[in-house]
Amino acid sequence: MKNENNVTIHDIAKALNISGSTVSRALNDNARISEKTKKAVKDMAKQLGYQPNALASNLRTSCTNTIGVIIPRISRYFFSSAITGIEELAREKGYNVIICQSNDLEERESDCVQTLFASRVDGVISSVALKAENYDHYKTFTNRNIPLVFFDRVVDELETSKVVVDDFKGGFIAAEHLISKGCKRIAHISGPQHLNIYINRLQGFLKAMRKHHIVVNEELIIESPLTREDGLRCAKTLLESDNPPDAIFAGNDTTALSIILYAKEKGIKIPEEVAVVGFSNEPFSEYLSPSLTTVEQSGFDVGTKATELLLDIIQNKTGNKQETIVLPVNLIERESSGKK
Amino acid sequence: MKNENNVTIHDIAKALNISGSTVSRALNDNARISEKTKKAVKDMAKQLGYQPNALASNLRTSCTNTIGVIIPRISRYFFSSAITGIEELAREKGYNVIICQSNDLEERESDCVQTLFASRVDGVISSVALKAENYDHYKTFTNRNIPLVFFDRVVDELETSKVVVDDFKGGFIAAEHLISKGCKRIAHISGPQHLNIYINRLQGFLKAMRKHHIVVNEELIIESPLTREDGLRCAKTLLESDNPPDAIFAGNDTTALSIILYAKEKGIKIPEEVAVVGFSNEPFSEYLSPSLTTVEQSGFDVGTKATELLLDIIQNKTGNKQETIVLPVNLIERESSGKK
DNA sequence: TTGAATTGTGCAATCGATTGTCTTATTATT
DNA sequence: AATAATAAGACAATCGATTGCACAATTCAA
Secondary structure (H helix, E strand, C coil): CCCCCCCCHHHHHHHHCCCHHHHHHHHCCCCCCCHHHHHHHHHHHHHHCCCCCHHHHHHHHCCCCEEEEEECCCCCHHHHHHHHHHHHHHHHCCCEEEEEECCCCHHHHHHHHHHHHHCCCCEEEECCCCCCCCCHHHHHHHCCCCCEEEECCCCCCCCCEEEEECHHHHHHHHHHHHHHCCCCCEEEEECCCCCHHHHHHHHHHHHHHHHCCCCCCHHHEEECCCCHHHHHHHHHHHHCCCCCCCEEEECCHHHHHHHHHHHHHHCCCCCCCCEEEEEECCCCHHHCCCCCEEEECCHHHHHHHHHHHHHHHHHHCCCCCCCEEEECCEEECCHHHCCC | CCCCCCCCHHHHHHHHCCCHHHHHHHHCCCCCCCHHHHHHHHHHHHHHCCCCCHHHHHHHHCCCCEEEEEECCCCCHHHHHHHHHHHHHHHHCCCEEEEEECCCCHHHHHHHHHHHHHCCCCEEEECCCCCCCCCHHHHHHHCCCCCEEEECCCCCCCCCEEEEECHHHHHHHHHHHHHHCCCCCEEEEECCCCCHHHHHHHHHHHHHHHHCCCCCCHHHEEECCCCHHHHHHHHHHHHCCCCCCCEEEECCHHHHHHHHHHHHHHCCCCCCCCEEEEEECCCCHHHCCCCCEEEECCHHHHHHHHHHHHHHHHHHCCCCCCCEEEECCEEECCHHHCCC
């Protein structure tokens, strides 16, 4: 068992009989230090196994080179790939990433904010919790000018830069696709209407309906938390009604999955009796049978873009430009809507 | 735009006309401070919107209440659920979590180690990169007595506490299950043999074969990195041979997926012509058709257990007990091995 | 009443790296 | 040769919270 072997710049300084400040500057390639000294310092640092103590440095410079991420749940593929995108770019630019999960709860989200603030992150990327209705906790950052970028689940109330996918267009192309397949009674299972993404998907859907002069039946638009369980409830409601729809555009793939499973159980044929389109292109969607037609959104791209935006703000401090970036989506046609 | 509004204990001290040390002690509920003063301090702290600066505290106490996690890739469900388990418990115990992805590369893994060390994490939980063959970088932690716990992907070379699932038993029950279904020529696609998990799965498989007096044909045991692509190669090799197997136990679900897709493409019937069993119970496995029989392992439980172990070491510092905890697995029977 | 014990706070050093300012040595300029 | 300019490095303060020790005020025992 070796001893605490924590080498500091002062140990290097002592070994070379120079001052700590010189060591610090040498390690940071400061112009005021001669090449000779720099080399000596760096060699000695390596020899002693010196590893900088980020805590000390951060305290002094009050900049941690760390960005915080708040997401609902890491185990959802969209979010984990967003994180991959965030981490990739952040690391490349020399930033660390701290991840917190809100589990879609407001209280947890508030905890995450405190945690990240206590860690003095340089900026934050967040996607809000489904069940949050109050966003005051984010003021911890905005009040102190800590850059904040939202992605995917954004709310108008929070005035920051945002990165979203084109949910409106996603809803539109999903609906238009179903219309092109000859469907007439098209239902939509929408998500919580305080979140823009679900509002936009619904609006896109409605736009397509109007464009093609299809009367929208109110009974065919239902709101849902879009979970596996609630998806079953929706499936039941829609498919067991007196006048069931001939197509369903589900607010996400999870709900579409519930519908497919329910239909299979009841012997309802997809896509012949009811066509189904989801949203997200979750990894499982491709392997369902029938495979699921869905709107693809790249978590990786969203994460990367959000990070790009955040680092710009951190580094330039160019005031509050408050951009909203919209990334493209595209339809992946599969069997559930009739593709052979 | 508000000003930098960073309240420190000294601001509280000034406001109450007491010293900083008293404020610090009051906030930490030190016994030497009177209740009256404590209350005054806490009220003032709230009033001024004080938020402790973890950096300063960490620097002084050289303990960050943070644990580091190194995993191959967050987007694999097993790992993301492990993280969920880690985070859950860590948060409950007052620890933060920093996550780094190695992308299965040795170099990246080494970077992660540096990053976490620079952040002075109190302990580390790791699952090694597939492509790592040298593990010296972990000495950064072990040399300095920073607690380290491995999970799932562990190597004997590293002498630390470990949490794994019962891969041996997993291999055994998978094989025995296939045998019970009447399969005679059973193939196994194994993973890299420098990782215990794959060694153990293979050994469990072999044990079952021996137990049931089935001769193991060497051609039927192949090693693979277990990716989607390589799975196809394996499927081709096995299914197009002159004497194809009547069952395949794949080292993971991804490879099993490749086999199912390949078989579907070639019109080979599963499970009639060839039965398939996977490992992990990925989210998609249930929805494949045929649905995939697989060995379930709970990432969440593994993560939780690893955290429990790590926090024990951090808090008790009870030397190097070097436990290895083995969590149970169980077989989930589905269509790919004959379940109706 | 006096010395001892107890209680409540303040002082100042500390963690390790950074940085503004000062000092000394060296080189350039006229 | 004398002065200015530059280069290389040292000193010491600083970031914010913690903590060993000192000290004053109060209480208690004898």
